[in-house]
Amino acid sequence: MLAGLVFIFATHTGTDAILEATDVLPKGNLFVGTGLILAVIAYRALFSLIGCYLTARLASQNPMKHALVLGGMGFLLSTIGAIMNATMHLGPDWYAWTLVAISLPIAWLGGKLHAARSKPTIRYNSPITMNPFRTTV
Numbered sequence: 001m002l003a004g005l006v007f008i009f010a011t012h013t014g015t016d017a018i019l020e021a022t023d024v025l026p027k028g029n030l031f032v033g034t035g036l037i038l039a040v041i042a043y044r045a046l047f048s049l050i051g052c053y054l055t056a057r058l059a060s061q062n063p064m065k066h067a068l069v070l071g072g073m074g075f076l077l078s079t080i081g082a083i084m085n086a087t088m089h090l091g092p093d094w095y096a097w098t099l100v101a102i103s104l105p106i107a108w109l110g111g112k113l114h115a116a117r118s119k120p121t122i123r124y125n126s127p128i129t130m131n132p133f134r135t136t137v
Contacts, residue, residue: 004055004070011047016040030091037095044099045106048074052110063118064111071107078103 019025019040030037055070056063082096090096 001055001059001066001070001073003058004051004067005073007054008048008051008070008074011051012044015043015047028090030095037092041095041098041102045102048103048106049110049113052107053113054110056111056114057118063114064108067107067111067114068104071104071110074103074107075100 016025020027025032025036025040030040052067052070056067059066078096078100082093082100085091085096086093
């Protein structure tokens with residue numbers, strides 16, 4: 001879980017820093033247009049999805065559980081952030097609570113994506129596998 005958490009933290013803060021340094025986002029608050037806020041939510045959701053997938057992929061047992069625990073941590077941290085946002089007025093409340101609302105579904109999706117990619121596939125490369133009674137001449 002540490003790898004997923006570090007990935008999410010680094011990508012969120014790194015992207016925020018780049019966008020603030022290039023004056024795409026203002027420093028210290030998120031009072032910008034709705035489109036830009038939706039873009040911030042989108043990249044945070046994508047990075048969180050990748051982080052939860054990474055957590056599930058690296059888990060030796062119960063990959064979905066690991067992804068969901070990371071999502072629970074995201075839920076808790078996002079809730080703290082939303083409460084801080086409400087008291088410090090750093091951006092629109094709907095933005096902060098949207099991050100809370102998507103944290104567990106994104107974690108579940110990351111775990112589900114890992115499960116879908118890690119299913120063993122049956123391959124029928126050999127004609128003998130497809131028809132055991134066939135003889136080669």
